[in-house]
Amino acid sequence: MSNAPAIVAAQEPIRRTPVAVLELLRGHRRVAASFVLVAILFLVAVLSPVMSPHDPLAVSPDSSYLPPLTPGHVLGTDELGRDLLSRILWGARVSLPVAFVAVAVGLFGGGLIGLVSGYAGGITDLLLMRLVDALLAFPGLILAIAVVAALGPGLRNAMIAIGIVAVPVYARLVRAVVLQLKQMEFVVATRSLGATPLRLILRHLIPNLLNPIIVQVSLSAGFAILAEATLSFLGLGAQLPTPDWGQMINSGASFLNNDPWLAIVPGAAISITVYSFNLLGDSLRDALDPRLRS
């Protein structure tokens, strides 16, 4: 058996067995469904200039407070007669980019901290983790509000604030996975075949981090959307007259008694978006769980 009989295998072309994204979508319906939802949201954000029936900023006092399903204004108009549907579609262009920049800030900041902390261990780990603990001690929104209060209101600072809130989550996650990976023999095995520490981290550790990170990114994107809306609702995020969902709820809240759709419509937009991202994260977590993989 050890003198391998000459199976002329190596002459045959080497073909990869397909895996990856398509396989994942085919095998897991919840992943596919939530993936489609998120894709639609992105499409809306990209295409809102073409899709919007009206200019989201165009004021027309003659047609204010029109209820939903009015011809020409499917979702109605607000107190200044601006078309709600157009404002909702344009609002996606604010919320989604903010969420993604915030998640990117959290991912890179937290990921770097977690990687260094987990790989180096010892005193470095101890100090970095206490820093993370300190951040983690604040409730997320309070911390975000405090950061914006310090930096000043505005979308850019809202992104930074929400990103900072996400940092400890990623730091903890990445550190935990790195510690787990360090126990595996392939780490020493890879070094024993002459790989440099940098190669080990970049080519061997980081690819192993991708699954948990993908799941966490979709989950924290949901949180970031909500946090952005909250900050804007409080007047700390998007500034007038930018059409923003949180800010629309804020101005709609004054008319809750007579014209409740002014607040309900943007609220629904936020709910659907957050739900889509959470569903994606949740289903991905189930689909990518190695214990459930055959």
Next chain:
Amino acid sequence: MAFAHLLEVDDIHSHLAVKDGTVRAVDGVSFKVDAGETLGIVGESGSGKSMTALSIMRLLPRSGSIVQGKVTFKGRVLTELSEDEMEAIRGTEIAMIFQDPMTSLNPVYRTGWQVGEPLRIHRHVDTRTSIRAAADLFQKVGIPDASKRVTQFPHMFSGGMRQRAMIAMGLSTSPSLLIADEPTTALDVTIQAQILELLRTLNRDYGTATILITHNLGVVAGMCDRVIVMYAGRVVEQGRTEDVFARPEHPYTWSLLRSIPRLDADEHEPLKPIDGSPPDMVRLPAGCKFTPRCPFAIPRCAAEEPELLTVRDQLSRCWVTQAGATLDGDQGG
């Protein structure tokens, strides 16, 4: 070649920092390996076998360091090389395979890609060529359907097949020394035999010198030209395998051999374990470290540590046998 020996380990001391002190994991170990030879290192868990191997590779865990001694490989002093120079030797000249084939391959990469990695690192071949080479290596180590197997992930391999893949990776650059750290411990008995047979074949066909680390004396008897017995970080006995097995000159080796269950033993004859437990490596006793468990111990043993000296055909670190006494089958206990 111009070197007296392929590998010379000279009085290596490696320490590990632990919570309550320092563990002298390797404490003055010396041995030589010649080209094409198979050397066995046996000892129980924690005796310093693996730490000796990792010291040679200079891959001790972060808490560990080589504090003294010299490792010479093909005339180059490994313990004095820079990290860059050492990286050029790892995986080309010296390869290592590990105990647990379940975790020694990276789960996110196809096996062919991984097995070809030493070629990409050291020979700078492209990915396609390296995977093709991996398929050839898979055939050499007896993995059937190689061109399909290289495209599969480690979780699609059985334990034995993964260990074959690890061996293939170790062999990819034709190293002159292969260090196998308990390569069969995690495998089924039938698969163990196949993997050992494979190692033996490779040793014979390619002349790769092998250091085989194991706690299984049967493996040593079947595979190794010479054997080193380690206890508490020290070499306690060293010699040709036949000599050591026929007539151990250290009570630890003697006890190990006696503790192997025998098929021809009388019915109901109890197994003969070694009394006591391995020493606390942070607080080692003075004198010979085996004294508390030794059925032959004399007063001198607890006071003074013996040297590793020639006794009969081998080397032994024992006052009793160095004084000319024989280790008798029914003594002690």
